[in-house]
Amino acid sequence: MNMAMTMLQMAGAPPAVDALAVLLGKAGAAGTPIVHVRHRSKGMAFNASSAGYEIVKALTPRDGETIIDKGMPSSFAGTDLASQLAAIGPMRRAATRLSPM
Helix, strand or coil: CCCEHHHHHCCCHHHHHHHHHHHHHHHHHCCCCCEEEEECCCCCCCCCCCCCCCECHHHCCCCCCEEEEECCCCCCCCCCHHHHHHHHCCCCCCCCCCCCC
């Protein structure tokens, strides 16, 4: 999931975050592997040293959840997301995205 703190300024973001928090809670309780994807760049909004880079507090990864930092629009380009998903094995997957676009 790619949800930086700065994204909360988007219309409709708080209800989406609440719904995602419920989904993550249920998935975690069921033992479903969870992989978070976060955009990282040298720009202001997605720079690890700038305020607001952190994943939204309500969606903070729990122990054992994977975080993958991406630098391109694709979550697969330049990351090990494909190998992480392959290691988890076949399953039903849900993907979510909160983006200002």
